[in-house]
Amino acid sequence: AQTVTQSQPEMSVQEAETVTLSCTYDTSESDYYLFWYKQPPSRQMILVIRQEAYKQQNATENRFSVNFQKAAKSFSLKISDSQLGDAAMYFCASSNYGGSQGNLIFGKGTKLSVKP
Amino acid sequence: GAGVSQSPRYKVAKRGQDVALRCDPISGHVSLFWYQQALGQGPEFLTYFQNEAQLDKSGLPSDRFFAERPEGSVSTLKIQRTQQEDSAVYLCASSQGVRLEQFFGPGTRLTVL
Numbered sequence: 001a002q003t004v005t006q007s008q009p010e011m012s013v014q015e016a017e018t019v020t021l022s023c024t025y026d027t028s029e030s031d032y033y034l035f036w037y038k039q040p041p042s043r044q045m046i047l048v049i050r051q052e053a054y055k056q057q058n059a060t061e062n063r064f065s066v067n068f069q070k071a072a073k074s075f076s077l078k079i080s081d082s083q084l085g086d087a088a089m090y091f092c093a094s095s096n097y098g099g100s101q102g103n104l105i106f107g108k109g110t111k112l113s114v115k116p
Numbered sequence: 117g118a119g120v121s122q123s124p125r126y127k128v129a130k131r132g133q134d135v136a137l138r139c140d141p142i143s144g145h146v147s148l149f150w151y152q153q154a155l156g157q158g159p160e161f162l163t164y165f166q167n168e169a170q171l172d173k174s175g176l177p178s179d180r181f182f183a184e185r186p187e188g189s190v191s192t193l194k195i196q197r198t199q200q201e202d203s204a205v206y207l208c209a210s211s212q213g214v215r216l217e218q219f220f221g222p223g224t225r226l227t228v229l
Contacts, residue, residue, distance in 0.1 A: 045220040102214040106158030
């Protein structure tokens with residue numbers, strides 16, 4: 001079975017600083033994607049960044065970047081120049097496409113607080 | 117354009133009641149997913165539709181849960197004889213295709229008393 005583990009229930013960062021959220025996953029598939037989703041309080045989940053497993057280059061989206069270590073099955077999210085609006089629950093997720101419908105498998109989430 | 121919408125946003129049910137949760141996906145999105153998010157947990161997959169066909173219902177926790185998407189657009193998740201353990205946020209997501217980004221709705225928070 002495919003699993004996603006987030007070992008940090010809560011993290012805190014000072015505004016304008018950098019924070020890294022950890023995620024490990026387990027899959028036997030070769031064709032999969034990895035995602036980070038943001039879920040602000042009482043607001044809907046939005047995609048932050050995604051990584052295709054066959055690509056070696058780490059994905060980046062403005063202040064958000066990932067460190068994808070395929071052999072170690074690690075997929076961490078780095079947020080640079082943290083802003084108050086970054087405060088939210090962050091979920092790491094994976095999705096298999098080899099013979100499946102592409103449903104997402106989520107970790108339990110990391111609650112990120114940003115201090116002014 | 118409009119995003120994914122869900123109604124009602126909040127639902128309180130007495131144990132044993134039936135409930136129906138609605139999802140309006142983004143227009144033209146063929147793929148539709150339902151997830152259940154218990155308090156303090158990540159979402160868990162329930163079921164998947166491609167157009168009107170329910171291709172995967174492996175995540176439905178019991179036969180009290182039933183989902184449909186008869187015309188390939190709006191979907192309804194029905195829970196019969198609700199139990200306290202059904203209390204959760206039910207999320208709907210849609211996408212243009214399997215490998216494409218899933219857009220989530222705001223969810224329906226179900227509380228079973």
